Amino acid sequence: MFDGYSSSELVAIFAMQGFAGLILFSVLVLMALGLAIIFGQMGVINMAHGEFMILGAYVTYLCSNIFETYIPGLFCIYFFxxxxxxxxxxxxxxxxxxxxxxxxLYxxxxxxLLATWGLSLILQQTYRSIFGAREVGVQIPDWMMGALPLTDMIDLPINGIFVMVLTFAIFVAVALLLLxxxxxxxVRAVMFNRTMAGAVGINTERVDRMTFGIGCGIAGVAGAAFTMIGSTGPSSGQLYIVDTFLVVVFGGAASLFGTLASAFSISxxxxxMEFFLSGSMAKVLTLLTVVGILMLRPQGLFSLKIRS
Known part of the structure; x- marks a missing residue:
């Protein structure tokens, strides 16, 4: 697999692919954070999670056009x-x-699963009717353009670095919010024992609604970050939903830090592997490895210890 490459070329390849993996890691973490809250804390399988991400991407696209057309002087801050x-x-x-x-449906x-899958199809068609079937892209501010040269063979794109910094900041904020x-x-009280949480005065319905809303909102932020590194189409969210579920289950459904470790290893x-093998073969090998580990450790990489 490594035949024909010099040692310096292999170092450059691993460095560039490692950074590309970190960008994919950023998108997966942002997607999986929202899904981990919804699936891990509430037990809801939200197959429309990718469409909430794309809603955030389209909102970013609209803001880009509005600022570029009507408020060009503030275009440099439109993304925030x-x-x-x-x-x-x-x-x-x-x-x-x-x-x-x-x-x-609790x-x-x-x-x-079936209801949210139907919702995802409805949202995809809604996006297609409003924005068209073609993919759209946003205009990146000038300060995000270009790359930082590390060596003669390795350049790091500034927009990718920004997405990673944004991902880290959001992860810390979500961890502090939950912990x-x-x-x-x-939220944790409702997850551990819904009946007892309600008995001590916690409004479980309100907690459920806020939890689902915040989880979907984080997916919207993931969509905004996604526009910095790729184009957006009505069905773009479905390209990430399987990987996102894989990240959540592999890391441990109720563990934020498991989600982080899982997203990093998978991305x-x-x-x-995509550089040296085909994309489909890389996906197959990754899935086989994850399935094998889950057979040995069904609870995922990290799991909460709950007193019985």
């Missing part, structure tokens, strides 16, 4: 405003979906 609006739009839609549909995982805030304590393995 778009990121906030993407979170609000995806979170609000998520809360509405939880109120209108999900709350009637403890019915198969029904939830240190009063709302996070309520790096895929990125490096």
């Amino acid at each position: 405003i778009a990121m906030i609006l993407a979170f609000i739009a995806a979170g609000a839609l998520g809360m509405f979906v939880e109120w209108a549909m999900i709350r009637h 403890r019915r995982p198969l029904d939830t 240190k805030s009063g709302w996070g304590k309520q 790096q393995a895929q990125s490096i």
